[in-house]
Each structure stands twice: as structure tokens, then as C-alpha cells.
Amino acid sequence: xxxxxxxxxxxxxxxxxxxxxxxxxxxxxxxxxxxxxxxxxxxxxxxxxxxxxxxxxxxxxxxx
Amino acid sequence: xxxxxxxxxxxxxxxxxxxxxxxxxxxxxxxxxxxxxxxxxxxxxxxxxxxxxxxxxxxxxxxxxxxxxxxxxxxxxxxxxxxxxxxxxxxxxxxxxxxxxxxxxxxxxxxxxxxxxxxxxxxxxxxxxxxxxxxxxxxxxxxxxxxxxxxxxxxxxxxxxxxxxxxxxxxxxxxxxxxxxxxxxxxxxxxxxxxxxxxxxxxxxxxxxxxxxxxxxxxxxxxxxxxxxxxxxxxxxxxxxxxxxxxxxxxxxxxxxxxxxxxxxxxxxxxxxxxxxxxxxxxxxxxxxxxxxxxxxxxxxxxxxxxxxxxxxxxxxxxxxxxxxxxxxxxxxxxxxxxxxxxxxxxxxxxxxxxxxxxxxxxxxxxxxxxxxxxxxxxxxxxxxxxxxxxxxxxxxxxxxxxxxxxxxxxxxxxxxxxxxxxxxxx
Numbered sequence: 001x002x003x004x005x006x007x008x009x010x011x012x013x014x015x016x017x018x019x020x021x022x023x024x025x026x027x028x029x030x031x032x033x034x035x036x037x038x039x040x041x042x043x044x045x046x047x048x049x050x051x052x053x054x055x056x057x058x059x060x061x062x063x064x
Numbered sequence: 065x066x067x068x069x070x071x072x073x074x075x076x077x078x079x080x081x082x083x084x085x086x087x088x089x090x091x092x093x094x095x096x097x098x099x100x101x102x103x104x105x106x107x108x109x110x111x112x113x114x115x116x117x118x119x120x121x122x123x124x125x126x127x128x129x130x131x132x133x134x135x136x137x138x139x140x141x142x143x144x145x146x147x148x149x150x151x152x153x154x155x156x157x158x159x160x161x162x163x164x165x166x167x168x169x170x171x172x173x174x175x176x177x178x179x180x181x182x183x184x185x186x187x188x189x190x191x192x193x194x195x196x197x198x199x200x201x202x203x204x205x206x207x208x209x210x211x212x213x214x215x216x217x218x219x220x221x222x223x224x225x226x227x228x229x230x231x232x233x234x235x236x237x238x239x240x241x242x243x244x245x246x247x248x249x250x251x252x253x254x255x256x257x258x259x260x261x262x263x264x265x266x267x268x269x270x271x272x273x274x275x276x277x278x279x280x281x282x283x284x285x286x287x288x289x290x291x292x293x294x295x296x297x298x299x300x301x302x303x304x305x306x307x308x309x310x311x312x313x314x315x316x317x318x319x320x321x322x323x324x325x326x327x328x329x330x331x332x333x334x335x336x337x338x339x340x341x342x343x344x345x346x347x348x349x350x351x352x353x354x355x356x357x358x359x360x361x362x363x364x365x366x367x368x369x370x371x372x373x374x375x376x377x378x379x380x381x382x383x384x385x386x387x388x389x390x391x392x393x394x395x396x397x398x399x400x401x402x403x404x405x406x407x408x409x410x411x412x413x414x415x416x417x418x419x420x421x422x423x424x425x426x427x428x429x430x431x432x433x434x435x436x437x438x439x440x441x442x443x444x445x446x447x448x449x450x451x452x453x454x455x456x457x458x459x460x461x462x463x464x465x466x467x468x469x470x471x472x473x474x475x476x477x478x479x480x481x482x483x484x485x486x487x488x489x490x491x
Contacts, residue, residue, distance in 0.1 A: 006071060011108075011417050011419075011424075012417070012424060012426065012469060013390070013415055013426065014469055014472065014476070015390065015415065017469075017473060018473070018476075026469035026473075027469070028468060028469070028470070029468075030424075030469075031090070031424075031426075031468070031469035031472070038231050053080075053392070053393065053397065054393065054394070056108070056388075056389045056390040056393070056415070056417075057108070058126070060104060063365075
């Protein structure tokens with residue numbers, strides 16, 4: 001699994017951190033998404049998919 | 065037996081429902097009906113990046129063509145539901161009428177995807193009406209903007225659709241004098257974008273300050289100050305009595321006190337109404353939206369999601385209807401699960417955001433007018449703070465104003481937990 005986040009689209013909702021903490025974080029200064037682990041283990045797949053589906057700005061994509 | 069699910073409304077909520085149905089294993093027939101002729105697109109950027117021109121319209125497309133194809137749904141764009149017989153489980157469909165969510169004459173805008181200028185025009189003949197049966201139905205028809213008398217004048221705009229936003233963008237680029245009527249989220253964002261284009265902007269609202277109805281006086285004062293700091297003229301505490309026009313084009317806005325504001329462009333952003341007129345004889349309960357239970361069910365096999373749905377949110381023990389982007393996705397997904405038998409109440413902590421100038425407002429929960437507001441992080445004067453809204457000793461909402469993300473996430477937990485007031489004592 002490969003995780004991408006588009007920082008230009010991100011609106012800093014923090015929903016991805018609620019869904020998949022450890023995979024995503026937010027920059028301290030403006031809350032924009034940071035990918036902590038772009039190839040998380042497979043047991044995080046559902047969390048990461050939830051994060052992608054729950055992003056109000058469609059900033060997250062998951063491949064593989 | 066579920067053989068045919070129909071989803072009416074091909075925006076965020078309808079698309080989420082269709083995707084969730086498929087991802088949860090529904091393999092029967094699926095029909096998605098969209099009133100506009102465009103493939104599903106995202107609306108929050110319309111009053112922000114699209115209007116300002118930072119984004120080209122292609123960026124708001126919700127799914128590319130292969131993703132839409134993979135849904136294996138009969139996507140019917142340019143069709144509008146005009147009637148529902150709930151007991152017979154039959155919809156009546158017609159071609160979307162001309163003038164609905166299409167650019168005004170002389171304001172044709174460049175197309176997106178398969179849509180070309182001129183294609184939106186349809187003949188004046190009464191369009192044929194199609195019947196469509198279903199086993200289960202998801203109503204996701206959204207809202208349409210409330211209008212004022214005189215809205216058919218050239219230069220008077222609302223912003224709901226991509227075509228609306230592109231038409232307004234074209235006009236703003238010609239350097240007009242702008243009056244925005246309505247200082248809610250949409251009106252405030254549009255005023256901010258127009259000022260960012262160095263235009264002469266006046267914001268008009270019957271309340272004492274922008275966003276007062278949403279967040280109360282203290283926050284509203286700060287929003288008003290922010291707009292003034294950026295050079296927007298505020299005319300608060302006044303309604304609009306009429307538009308002044310010449311040869312079919314707006315030239316001004318007359319306020320209740322008879323003063324006239326000169327205007328080349330007027331943007332009307334005075335809220336929206338649920339698109340439910342087609343359900344008048346359906347047998348469904350329709351009030352402020354389609355009235356549903358906690359499962360978002362309006363009648364056996366009939367559900368509603370997104371802006372149009374009014375449902376009982378058990379987390380806050382009240383009926384609500386939410387016009388927020390995240391709710392559209394979450395409710396569409398929840399409805400798909402319930403339709404397939406999950407039988408789970410939909411009890412979200414609502415989230416929304418608004419961008420105005422360098423201010424990012426973020427809100428979790430609900431903000432009832434009688435809730436008490438307490439600043440729990442930072443300071444209003446520093447314009448970097450978070451406030452909790454407390455109702456009957458329970459935290460029901462948290463608002464961040466350029467608030468550090470970690471703090472805001474912690475505070476959201478107070479809403480999720482229904483925390484009592486004492487836990488508000490923070491670092």
C-alpha cells in the first residue's frame with residue numbers, strides 16, 4: 001500500500017489523524033496534512049481507506 | 065430482495081452512497097441520477113479557489129472517468145426527478161429544465177469534461193417524463209439558493225453550481241463594484257475573494273455582524289473587524305428593499321433605509337432551501353428537508369443523505385439538517401450501510417471549515433444560539449484561539465480560529481465525549 005497526500009488540497013480538518021493516527025499528522029503551524037508513513041503495514045488498510053474517504057477535501061489517495 | 069437501487073442526486077452525498085454500496089458488496093443494478101449535465105464535482109472550492117481563479121475548474125471533479133466506470137452504475141446526467149410515488153416505488157424523471165443551474169444568456173462559460181457551451185440549452189417543448197421503478201431509493205437532491213425578487217436581472221448572481229462560480233469569476237475579472245447580500249459563510253467567503261481581487265466590495269446583512277447567526281456576537285464582531293481590516297465595507301443591521309436596474313442590468317441595491325449602493329455585480333447569498341418540491345405528493349414527510357429517523361430512513365426502503373436530509377442525530381438528541389461537505393460523505397456512506405441492513409443510527413460530530421483571507425475557521429459539533437461561549441485556548445485579541453460552546457453544562461461545539469491542530473483535535477474530543485463544563489480548564 002502506498003499513501004499520498006496533496007498538501008495543496010488539504011483544508012486541515014484533521015479527519016485523517018482521527019482515522020489513521022501514526023500514518024497521518026498535521027503541521028503545527030497550519031494543520032496541513034503530513035504523511036508520517038507512506039507505506040503503512042497492511043493491517044492499517046481500513047484505517048487509511050477511512051482517512052481517504054473521510055477527507056472533506058479529497059486530499060488523500062491510496063494505491064495498491 | 066434488493067435488485068435495483070436508485071440514487072437521486074449526483075453530488076457528494078449521492079456519489080458517496082453509490083461508492084459505499086459497491087464497496088460493501090451490493091452487486092445489483094444501480095442508477096445515479098444527476099440534475100446537472102456535469103459529472104459529479106466538489107462544491108467547497110467554488111466560493112474559494114475556483115472563484116479566485118487559483119484553481120482551474122477541472123480540479124473540482126470528484127472522480128475521474130475510470131473511477132466512475134468502475135462503479136458499474138447507470139449514470140444519468142441532465143435528468144431531474146419530478147415526482148415520487150413512495151408506495152409504488154416509482155420515480156418520475158424528466159430532462160433538466162433549461163435555466164436551472166445553467167449560465168445566463170451572454171454569460172456562457174467554458175465547458176468541463178464533455179459539456180460544451182450551448183449544450184445546456186434545451187427546447188421549450190414540455191420534456192417527456194420517464195418512469196423508473198426501484199427497490200430502494202436514496203434521496204440526495206441537495207439544496208438550491210434562496211433568491212430575492214429581481215434575481216433575473218443581469219449582474220445578479222447566486223453561487224451553488226460550478227457554472228454559477230465560473231460565470232461570476234468571469235464577471236469579477238472585469239473589475240466591477242460588488243455588493244454581496246448575506247454575510248453567512250458563503251457571502252463572507254465571496255466578499256473575501258472579491259477583495260483579494262482588489263475589487264470594491266460591500267457586504268450587507270440584517271444581523272449586527274457577519275456570521276452572527278452561526279457563532280454569536282463575540283465571534284461575529286471579530287469576523288466583521290477582519291473584513292473591515294481588509295477593506296470590505298460592511299452595511300449591517302439592514303435588509304435589501306430592492307435592486308435598482310437599467311435596461312435589464314442591475315446598477316444598485318436599495319437598502320431598507322432607502323440608501324442605494326452602486327453595484328455592477330450583486331451576489332445573493334442568503335441561504336438555501338432543500339430541493340424537495342418534487343416530493344410534494346410522494347407520501348413522505350417533508351419539512352425543513354426530507355424528514356428521516358436516526359437511521360436516515362424516510363420510509364421503508366427510502367433514505368435521504370446530504371444537504372436535503374433532516375434526521376434525528378442521537379448524539380445531540382435533536383433533529384438536524386447539515387449543509388456541510390463532510391456530512392455529505394458521511395451520511396451517504398451511512399445510508400448505504402443501513403440500506404444494506406446495518407441498522408446503525410447516524411450520530412456524527414459535524415465538521416466544517418471556512419477560509420476568509422488568512423483566517424481558517426474550523427468547527428466541530430453544533431452551535432445553538434443559546435449556547436454559552438467560552439474561550440478555552442489562546443485569546444480573541446491574538447486572533448488565534450479556540451472557543452467551546454456549552455449547552456446545559458455539556459460541550460456541544462468547538463470553534464477554532466487559526467487554532468493549532470493538536471489543540472483543536474483534543475478539543476474535538478470534548479464534543480465527541482459530551483464532556484461536562486469542568487474539563488474545559490486547559491493548559
